Amino acid sequence: MAGFRGAGEGDTAGVGVRKRVKNKGEESENPAQNGASVSAIDSGGETVAVCNNGRSLQGATTVSHSAAQHVFSATNEERETGKDSDDPLSSSTVKPLRKNSLTGDVGQEFLIGNRFLYYMFTFATELGNELFYIIFFPFVMWNMDALVSRRLIMVWVWVMYLGQCTKDVIGWSRPASPPVVKVEMFYNSEYSMPSTHAMSGTAIPFSLFFMTYCRWEYPFSLGFILALCWCLLVCVSRIYMGMHSVLDVIVGVLYSVLILLFFLPLLDLIDGFNLSHRYAPLIIVCFHLGLALFSFTLDTWSTSRGDTAQILGTGAGVALASHVNYHLGLLPDPTSEQLPYTMPPLSAGLVGLSVLRLVLGVLVLMAMRALMKALTLPMVCRLVGVPSTDMRKARQHMEVELPYRYIVYGTVGFGVGFLVPLLFSYLHLS
DSSP states (O other): OTTSSOOOOOOSOOTTBSOOOOOTTOOOSSTTGGGOBOOSBOTTSOBEEEOTTSOEEETOSSOOOOTTOOEEEOOHHHHHHSSOTTOTTOOOEEOOBSOOTTTOOOOOOEEESOHHHHHHHHHHHHTTSHHHHHHHHHHIIIIIOHHHHHHHHHHHHHHHHHHHHHHHHHOOOOOOBTTSOOSBOTTTTSOOSSOHHHHHHHHHHHHHHHHHTTTBOOOHHHHHHHHHHHHHHHHHHHHHTTSOOHHHHHHHHHHHHHHHHHHGGGHHHHHHHHHHOTTHHHHHHHHHHHHHHHHHTSSSBOHHHHHHHHHHHHHHHHHHHHHHHHHHTOSOOOOGGGOSBOOOOOOHHHHHHHHHHHHHHHHHHHHHHHHHHHHHHHHHHHHHTOOOSSHHHHTTSHHHHHHHHHHHHHHHHHIIIIIHHHHHHHTTOO
């Protein structure tokens, strides 16, 4: 699933982007839009030390050693030395994770006051980013349970689509910096309400728990506690990273629960239609494409718009693959007599085969994505008459980005569900 959430495309801003950057002596047309970061040093030369409790301390030379202060902005002296000599908790001066994919802003430097919390929440926020989806969904598909994987992807598509569309309708800005320290910058140009990380961090673990509890033998308490810990880690990480307010996260969790209450009872019906209906392929392609067209009309260009297109393309590709698998007998669903599954004993051979399938499959997906990008983007630019000299700016045109992302990630989704499992069957790795 090489395109799940934030492939990093469109790294610079162009004409018609949502965020207007302020020039010297000139106010931005959209001043606080999406919470773009502001320097922590004011024009008077006073240091603004920003703590993760949301307060800014004008003129401060040191920061309180309170246990709540784990990340704060660096002064000029601290930037040079790489550490804060007055604070025994601090470690090193670092920059936010990845630059802003829309404006190119790398954000202000900050000091880590608690390494354990920093790395724990950095890992937790990755549970809602592309790298996690690249690994997790294919792993479940190829090594555990194809039915659970394809239905989990359906849930993920709907939750992310509704979350991204709701963001563009509400249009709330990200938390301002200062007083908030931006530990992450990649999605800083998107709107804030609701938190789609909180939505996916709620929907995926609890859907996985709901779908597998009757299919796999494991204690109820273990499954529920793991899902809850996953959810809490992702939600708290977004506040720690400075990307969301508490309200954004709470609304994201509640919104996700509401979607699950409506959508989970329909999974059997939708999955059965995708597998067996005669006109399912045509309806799948047109329906997901129609949803993408609607989302592109909600706002001007932003990273969320492209992400939505690739999420829908991936969902369409996986649904098409499941239809083909059903008719060819590839990755058959187990009969009721074969359930529930029992966890097989761990062995070197089992782990090695699982890792081999994952590594080989992800490499195939990466190569597929690179090839489709190289072929599709110039072709779409030529067809719609958009200059392809600057591909980043070209992708900011709806008539380029929508078909480009939809086709590329639709192919990747089809590869996850059909092409890679077919390769495994030929190599006797199934």
